[in-house]
Amino acid sequence: MVARVFIDGEAGTTGLQIRERLAMRRDLELISIPDESRKDPAARADYLNKADIAILCLPDAAAKESVALIENDTTRVIDASSAHRVAEGWAYGFAEMDLDQADIIAAAMRVANPGCWPQGLIAAVRPLITAELLPSDFNLTYFGISGYSGGGKGMIADYEAAGTSANSFAPYALGFNHKHLPEMTEYGLLDAAPLFTPTVGDFYKGMLTVVPLNLAGLAKVPTGEQLHAAIADHFASAPGGFVEVAPLEALEKSDSLNPQALNDTNKLQLHVFANDARAQAAIVAVYDNLGKGASGAAVQNLNLMLGVDQTTSLAA
Numbered sequence: 447m448v449a450r451v452f453i454d455g456e457a458g459t460t461g462l463q464i465r466e467r468l469a470m471r472r473d474l475e476l477i478s479i480p481d482e483s484r485k486d487p488a489a490r491a492d493y494l495n496k497a498d499i500a501i502l503c504l505p506d507a508a509a510k511e512s513v514a515l516i517e518n519d520t521t522r523v524i525d526a527s528s529a530h531r532v533a534e535g536w537a538y539g540f541a542e543m544d545l546d547q548a549d550i551i552a553a554a555m556r557v558a559n560p561g562c563w564p565q566g567l568i569a570a571v572r573p574l575i576t577a578e579l580l581p582s583d584f585n586l587t588y589f590g591i592s593g594y595s596g597g598g599k600g601m602i603a604d605y606e607a608a609g610t611s612a613n614s615f616a617p618y619a620l621g622f623n624h625k626h627l628p629e630m631t632e633y634g635l636l637d638a639a640p641l642f643t644p645t646v647g648d649f650y651k652g653m654l655t656v657v658p659l660n661l662a663g664l665a666k667v668p669t670g671e672q673l674h675a676a677i678a679d680h681f682a683s684a685p686g687g688f689v690e691v692a693p694l695e696a697l698e699k700s701d702s703l704n705p706q707a708l709n710d711t712n713k714l715q716l717h718v719f720a721n722d723a724r725a726q727a728a729i730v731a732v733y734d735n736l737g738k739g740a741s742g743a744a745v746q747n748l749n750l751m752l753g754v755d756q757t758t759s760l761a762a
């Protein structure tokens with residue numbers, strides 16, 4: 447049977463990208479709501495209930511409404527919003543997070559797609575805490591830069607209207623209450639939220655995140671090689687090959703670190719930099735906020751839920 451897939455919010459930034467990624471697929475049927483009724487709850491309820499899988503690309507409140515509109519026990523959901531990422535009964539949709547996570551997603555009725563920022567942190571920190579190279583009470587900081595499409599249609603319109611006077615390096619969330627902190631803490635295996643200082647740049651999409659590690663003071667200071675090995679081992683057998691770990695970086699500066707390097711892919715690349723004498727290191731992640739950070743991850747999760755082979759060209 448061909449699965450019916452409904453994208454609730456297909457006119458938005460994430461929804462459109464998912465639609466494009468699925469346009470050529472013959473193993474599923476995209477069911478599309480007429481534009482004039484896309485915000486009508488009764489029409490949405492009809493589509494949500496006739497879909498085998500609904501992908502929600504909506505603000506949090508509308509995503510919660512969509513879930514409440516589902517009256518059957520057959521429609522499975524992938525929610526791209528941040529409404530359900532630490533909610534009970536929802537599988538966290540970062541397939542490479544642990545060895546069994548892809549199977550958990552494949553079997554789930556409700557999958558919360560991860561936020562773009564949390565993925566860079568979780569990919570860097572979770573393997574190090576699991577390998578006991580970092581304690582869970584490590585005083586963590588996290589920063590990075592994202593393309594402006596991370597802020598959805600509103601931020602895209604603002605940047606495009608600003609033209610050449612757009613801010614090329616805009617720090618935000620300086621109240622230290624970013625909505626991604628709960629999922630970073632939970633899936634990063636941290637005791638407390640990190641100090642997170644995101645920035646947005648004057649480019650459409652792509653992101654580069656940094657977890658700086660000031661290791662002096664730890665009872666046992668890990669070397670750069672140990673940090674790298676723990677991260678590389680963690681992702682070595684992850685299905686799909688979407689998370690790559692670069693060789694341990696000897697260079698102090700790498701021209702290859704470009705936030706836009708992996709645009710239009712579902713890849714996330716990790717780089718480990720270290721100076722053992724100073725007991726300092728940094729884990730850098732590069733990925734597309736609209737790829738692995740949103741639409742790519744949603745399609746990856748859809749494929750897992752549909753049982754599509756992760757090694758085929760359909761997988762991202």
Ligand SMILES: NC(=O)C1=CN([C@@H]2O[C@H](COP(=O)(O)OP(=O)(O)OC[C@H]3O[C@@H](n4cnc5c(N)ncnc54)[C@H](OP(=O)(O)O)[C@@H]3O)[C@@H](O)[C@H]2O)C=CC1
Nearest residue numbers: 455457458459460485503504508526527595596598599740
């Ligand atoms: N952009 C990104 O990099 C990422 C986004 N996300 C998340 O994905 C979700 C979608 O984000 P994004 O695509 O960027 O946002 P956009 O603002 O680009 O798109 C949201 C869409 O939802 C529509 N919408 C709003 N309210 C309703 C409603 N009540 N019923 C039906 N449709 C509605 C909007 O309509 P209209 O067109 O009329 O405004 C718009 O088309 C958000 O929760 C976001 O946080 C997650 C990871 C990364």
Ligand SMILES: CC(=O)N[C@@H](CCC(=O)OP(=O)(O)O)C(=O)O
Nearest residue numbers: 527528561562563592596597646
């Ligand atoms: C540049 C920018 O504003 N980015 C968004 C995150 C985009 C994302 O991950 O989406 P969710 O909101 O669904 O988690 C932000 O920081 O809120």
